[in-house]
Amino acid sequence: MKLDATDLRYVTSDEFRVLTAVEMGSKNHEVVPLSLIVQISGLRNGGINKLVGSLAKRNLVSRVQNAKYDGYRLTYGGYDFLAMRALSKRDSMHSVGNQIGVGKESDIYIVADAEGNEMVLKLHRQVHIFFAESKFSICFFSLGRVSFRAIKEKRDYLGKRKSASWLYLSRLAAQKEWEFMKILHQHDFPVPRPIDQARHTILMEFIDAYPLRQVSEVENPGKLYSQLMDVIVRFAQAGLIHGDYNEFNILIKRDTGEPIVIDFPQMVSTSHENAEWHACTSIEIKSVEESGKGNFKLDVMVEASGFGRKEMKILAEYMEAVRQEEGDHESSGFDEEELDEEDGSESADEETEDAINLDEKRQNLDNGRPISNEAVEASS
Numbered sequence: 083m084k085l086d087a088t089d090l091r092y093v094t095s096d097e098f099r100v101l102t103a104v105e106m107g108s109k110n111h112e113v114v115p116l117s118l119i120v121q122i123s124g125l126r127n128g129g130i131n132k133l134v135g136s137l138a139k140r141n142l143v144s145r146v147q148n149a150k151y152d153g154y155r156l157t158y159g160g161y162d163f164l165a166m167r168a169l170s171k172r173d174s175m176h177s178v179g180n181q182i183g184v185g186k187e188s189d190i191y192i193v194a195d196a197e198g199n200e201m202v203l204k205l206h207r208q209v210h211i212f213f214a215e216s217k218f219s220i221c222f223f224s225l226g227r228v229s230f231r232a233i234k235e236k237r238d239y240l241g242k243r244k245s246a247s248w249l250y251l252s253r254l255a256a257q258k259e260w261e262f263m264k265i266l267h268q269h270d271f272p273v274p275r276p277i278d279q280a281r282h283t284i285l286m287e288f289i290d291a292y293p294l295r296q297v298s299e300v301e302n303p304g305k306l307y308s309q310l311m312d313v314i315v316r317f318a319q320a321g322l323i324h325g326d327y328n329e330f331n332i333l334i335k336r337d338t339g340e341p342i343v344i345d346f347p348q349m350v351s352t353s354h355e356n357a358e359w360h361a362c363t364s365i366e367i368k369s370v371e372e373s374g375k376g377n378f379k380l381d382v383m384v385e386a387s388g389f390g391r392k393e394m395k396i397l398a399e400y401m402e403a404v405r406q407e408e409g410d411h412e413s414s415g416f417d418e419e420e421l422d423e424e425d426g427s428e429s430a431d432e433e434t435e436d437a438i439n440l441d442e443k444r445q446n447l448d449n450g451r452p453i454s455n456e457a458v459e460a461s462s
């Protein structure tokens with residue numbers, strides 16, 4: 083998906099109100115009816131069609147027609163826009179440059195602040211674990227379905243819901259990565275410096291580096307090997323397992339050759355029920371912990387940060403559900419529609435809430451007659 087930086091400038095304040103209304107309406111509607119958009123945005127009915135039409139033209143929302151009513155969904159483009167607007171409103175970021183990475187789980191862009199300093203913006207996409215077999219011999223680690231079966235047994239994520247919305251899940255993934263990056267950086271782990279976070283995005287330091295995957299020769303392999311092992315051991319001493327420690331997620335700095343570790347949405351605590359499996363098999367987690375060095379617990383600190391056990395569980399179990407789904411259907415992906423169910427527990431970013439006086443609108447929502455998801459499903 084291409085980000086259009088010019089859109090950031092050319093969305094009018096009324097269009098922004100409408101876009102925000104679609105986002106808010108998405109919390110309890112799979113397809114947000116036009117009448118609800120009118121109600122939340124507080125704009126006159128007559129003008130809305132044009133505004134929402136111009137947003138749809140730029141793929142910030144998409145029109146959905148079904149038997150009962152016509153409505154709109156927020157797209158990833160729209161969600162990207164809202165996140166970038168939040169970041170630029172608080173002066174964290176000023177302009178968008180080239181896309182440098184397309185993962186299964188994210189899009190990565192070079193962006194800059196007002197002084198032109200380069201940063202990296204990671205936009206989380208639908209939560210989705212990459213099943214690459216690692217060829218990198220240090221790692222001894224490859225993701226597979228087998229070990230996640232154990233987690234699946236206890237699946238109670240999302241309660242009655244079949245799945246949660248991509249809005250919520252991509253935001254959870256970003257929040258989790260943000261909390262880990264902050265704490266790891268504070269404790270001098272070789273990770274990018276975290277700068278800001280909004281919705282499903284993270285802004286971080288740009289590392290001038292090559293992914294280890296692209297590096298065919300290193301000056302001192304022995305040194306790199308021990309640096310990388312040292313990082314794994316330090317993770318374990320701090321109560322953490324990266325969960326995806328491989329040549330795609332290790333960057334080798336161009337100037338110094340130092341490794342920088344990225345990409346933490348699957349990070350787990352060593353107290354996790356499947357910890358031994360998530361770790362590299364050559365490392366005895368318990369013995370590292372018991373060696374007396376593991377005296378500070380970053381996993382506990384992250385939990386205290388607001389991204390708690392519950393969120394961690396929702397995300398982990400969701401990731402597992404995706405895997406299971408893939409196994410069942412033998413497909414390599416799934417589309418937004420599958421995920422795009424009700425959710426709703428999260429509130430919009432502060433900037434948005436300011437812009438639209440959330441409390442007042444919530445009241446309107448409560449007093450109004452939001453159409454239930456069941457109704458949406460039944461009609462589609």
Ligand code: ADP
Binds near residue numbers: 190
């Ligand atoms: P994904 O979850 O999609 O795998 P990653 O966080 O691993 O996303 O990033 C994907 C790619 O983007 C990396 O392999 C790397 O090339 C690039 N990248 C990510 N973060 C940075 C960064 N802070 N500095 C430089 N390049 C980065």
Ligand code: MG
Binds near residue numbers: 185330331345
């Ligand atoms: Mg990665």
